[in-house]
Amino acid sequence: NAGVTQTPKFRILKIGQSMTLQCTQDMNHNYMYWYRQDPGMGLKLIYYSVGAGITDKGEVPNGYNVSRSTTEDFPLRLELAAPSQTSVYFCASSFLGRTTITDTQYFGPGTRLTVL
Amino acid sequence: KNEVEQSPQNLTAQEGEFITINCSYSVGISALHWLQQHPGGGIVSLFMLSSGKKKHGRLIATINIQEKHSSLHITASHPRDSAVYICAAAPRGGATNKLIFGTGTLLAVQP
Numbered sequence: 001n002a003g004v005t006q007t008p009k010f011r012i013l014k015i016g017q018s019m020t021l022q023c024t025q026d027m028n029h030n031y032m033y034w035y036r037q038d039p040g041m042g043l044k045l046i047y048y049s050v051g052a053g054i055t056d057k058g059e060v061p062n063g064y065n066v067s068r069s070t071t072e073d074f075p076l077r078l079e080l081a082a083p084s085q086t087s088v089y090f091c092a093s094s095f096l097g098r099t100t101i102t103d104t105q106y107f108g109p110g111t112r113l114t115v116l
Numbered sequence: 117k118n119e120v121e122q123s124p125q126n127l128t129a130q131e132g133e134f135i136t137i138n139c140s141y142s143v144g145i146s147a148l149h150w151l152q153q154h155p156g157g158g159i160v161s162l163f164m165l166s167s168g169k170k171k172h173g174r175l176i177a178t179i180n181i182q183e184k185h186s187s188l189h190i191t192a193s194h195p196r197d198s199a200v201y202i203c204a205a206a207p208r209g210g211a212t213n214k215l216i217f218g219t220g221t222l223l224a225v226q227p
Binding site for chain 1: 146
């Protein structure tokens with residue numbers, strides 16, 4: 001299993017440009033998450049999904065959009081990039097059963113994004 | 117005040133030393149996670165615990181639910197243990213595995 005994969009690893013955007021960060025998992029996990037990590041700050045949840053076709057906002061969703069058309073893929077879309085979106089982005093996935101409240105999250109390697 | 121706080125923020129140790137990293141949280145939890153972020157950036161889960169103690173190799177995690185406190189111990193530390201260690205709380209009542217993360221403890225183990 002490849003686990004959770006993310007592309008690209010690095011990207012530089014100009015202000016106002018758009019891009020999609022790709023995330024794929026091959027563990028048949030139902031839950032997927034997008035986080036951003038800023039220096040000196042804890043991971044912040046941007047969006048999450050509890051299954052194909054179902055997404056919801058996290059703590060810091062402004063400026064981002066997501067979709068979950070398949071179990072495996074959970075792309076994160078940045079529209080009109082701003083310098084405040086310079087960060088490291090992590091995708092993660094986990095499997096929660098009907099009575100499971102929390103379980104291990106498996107993280108991708110991250111995407112380092114700079115907006116200039 | 118953050119809901120999950122870690123101490124110390126930075127820690128330098130000599131190889132072989134016993135290391136303790138602390139995590140305090142202010143919310144009711146169903147479990148507490150410990151994660152390790154490698155210098156290259158990758159994040160891996162080390163432990164998930166809701167009571168007592170767990171051990172994996174030289175790593176030991178403990179939790180005191182009444183005191184809302186958890187510790188991560190590393191015995192016989194080695195330079196390869198150098199990393200950022202992150203604790204994260206899974207709030208009680210949540211059903212989506214949304215975690216509240218601490219800001220991490222940067223550990224450097226010198227040979």
